[in-house]
Amino acid sequence: MQDNKPLVVGLAGFGTVGGGLCRLLRENADLVRRRCGRDIRIKTILVRNANKIREVETPAGAALVEDAAKIYADPEIDVVCELMGGIKPAKDLIDKALEHGKDIVSANKALLAEDGLGLFRKARKLGRALRYEASVAGAIPIVEILRESMSGNRITSLIGILNGTSNYILWEMTAGGLDFATALQQAHDLGYAEADPSLDIDGIDTAHKLTILIRLAFGIDYPFSSLYVRGIRDVSALDIRFAGEFGYNIKLIGQVRDVGEEGAPRLEAGVFPALAPKPSLMANVRGAVNAVRVDGNASGPLFFNGAGAGALPTAGSVLSDLIAIARYDRACNTGYDDSGLKKADIVPRAEWNATYYARVMVDDAPGVLRDISGCMAAHGVSVAQMIQKTETGQHAVPLVFMTHETTDLAMENALKMAAKKGLLREPAMCMRVL
């Protein structure tokens, strides 16, 4: 039923995400073994030029090849992991790999949005997995959430901030008061925006992702070409300001709403800049970050926020797909080999390290502050901020302070010392600062 031989991967594409995946497989190797009961090994990496000097280390034992057949036709390879991007050669590779009995992991949003339906049909016919967690919203596991976790829900609405570059630009315009051109230049300088930023700022990238999410949420084919798409080029500093005066932040969103009857979804979907009420979680998504809000008829609103791009966040999603394929044992109930979990190595509370808030009630008398400070100092607790207020007519007055980093034990002992000296009129209140 299952064996422990490694899952053998053919990797297509050795750029940012491919390099991140190799690094994660190295750094998290033990964990991967505990989570799926076997190793995951990259055997072959398909690249355009095998002789190019690379910054990323090639995984031990892996061969760089320029011929796609060395990936899709190698009988030893179990999974083809497609991180090339683009439509044409990626589609050919996946088609051929499916035909050769490989499972597929892909991060290719453009391909999955525009040609996904055919690929899914083919994968299903051949009984292969085609997984694509990394294609939408980077580290946010929205594909799994819609496919598995929310499977009991009728989805009524989904709103996503799915393009980090656009969100960065709009956030800089909002919080920093920049105009569009300056914010875009800044995104370039920080490496968030490509030389040609049109996929990002014209909404195409968001539209690819929204197409994939609509399919997952409703099990319906919403053709990418039918999606209304409008980018953020015409959002001016003036609009940001006026929206702010009305109490809103401007966000580039992909949105779909089911406005139909139960059982007969009618979908209103598009990509466009929109105004989100300032107190909402959506309005407060800052910088090059992604977020998705999904409303289900059971769950109510759920909100997810996290890194939408980057080598490791995206590679982590790719790796979760590989691990899912490597686990052929459905009774993996804890996500680990749970036949004999190790006991935790527990840090005793005395060693807990944090900054703390403490409130003591003291006499409103000279010398009290000095005495309390003395107790702190005696246990190496350094005070960062303090509030002392005299409230007239009160017998005991509060003295409140925030510490620099210290241990739970030091705090406890310092406060015990103050109590012992008779400085406290009530038991002290102490809480960790996150």
Added chain:
Amino acid sequence: MQDNKPLVVGLAGFGTVGGGLCRLLRENADLVRRRCGRDIRIKTILVRNANKIREVETPAGAALVEDAAKIYADPEIDVVCELMGGIKPAKDLIDKALEHGKDIVSANKALLAEDGLGLFRKARKLGRALRYEASVAGAIPIVEILRESMSGNRITSLIGILNGTSNYILWEMTAGGLDFATALQQAHDLGYAEADPSLDIDGIDTAHKLTILIRLAFGIDYPFSSLYVRGIRDVSALDIRFAGEFGYNIKLIGQVRDVGEEGAPRLEAGVFPALAPKPSLMANVRGAVNAVRVDGNASGPLFFNGAGAGALPTAGSVLSDLIAIARYDRACNTGYDDSGLKKADIVPRAEWNATYYARVMVDDAPGVLRDISGCMAAHGVSVAQMIQKTETGQHAVPLVFMTHETTDLAMENALKMAAKKGLLREPAMCMRVL
């Protein structure tokens, strides 16, 4: 390999969540069929008193029984869904059901926290699924996220607001200025708090959930009895106020941090009130809501927010577990029978219904406001708010307004009319309000 016969469920417990599950199975029946290729049918419901009058409708064809053996020993039943709560009888039922070859779905956090390890070992030995999405954080799919979606990550830290009642009380103290006793009373009156609220406000419920999450995140046994637990009874209005002055909100959290070396986790874990910086997502979790922040070495920080309790949110999580068991086909790539997805029924943009923001640049001249308003009125667009500012020396001045609900088409036509009449000095800017 698979057939289409219904998944037959024996339900133990017919309270709030059990009733919610029956309702969802009825309302979302078509969807469930599309998502797992078969029906999910409740055959038998174990209750304490079969003759009690119930508000909830018994599912068609289901029998109420008082004898547990009618659930665990019925050869026709595939899955036992345990929603009784409590330790003793629930554990016996699950033990016996596993021995009779049933898969298990449970929402029992106390049982899973205190005796989970033995149950998982048994389930694994017998090759059965033991799923428990609903046991932690209601509708937030944190079990699946840790077990599957973040499986490529080494988890470095997890912080959860896992008890809605406590969060409601602290939020009312923060936003409403109430003292603890008044906020607790209010939680009672709204049905958030039990007659004996100690499980909630003393942190026990949070501790059960944290124990389960630690096991999922680290694959390590952190005994529930070793967890440091402190509740919110001693959080005073004074502390809420001072924390506020320092820029923090007070939250009851469950927290675990890995402070060990790579590959050798050392865990610092506990339940306690703590100060969250006001701009953080965690500080802004309002009312009886749950949230979890997880940091992974690949993903970086991920934040999840949603309903932590309630009939339908919890039942939705139970149902997702049942669907996972009902799907024995791993190549379910879209989460639906994707051999032939239907085309979407697309709402044309003209019919999109929303409130809108519009900015027009107009001459600073008498009658312009009247003319613009006339264009709006002519297309049935009703203006809710307006900003008009004269900026000296400017030729064209902005006129900005927010509408009541209207259609995209009406907005477009109204603005076209204004342009045609020569009222606009620049193209109009129009955006949807979320």
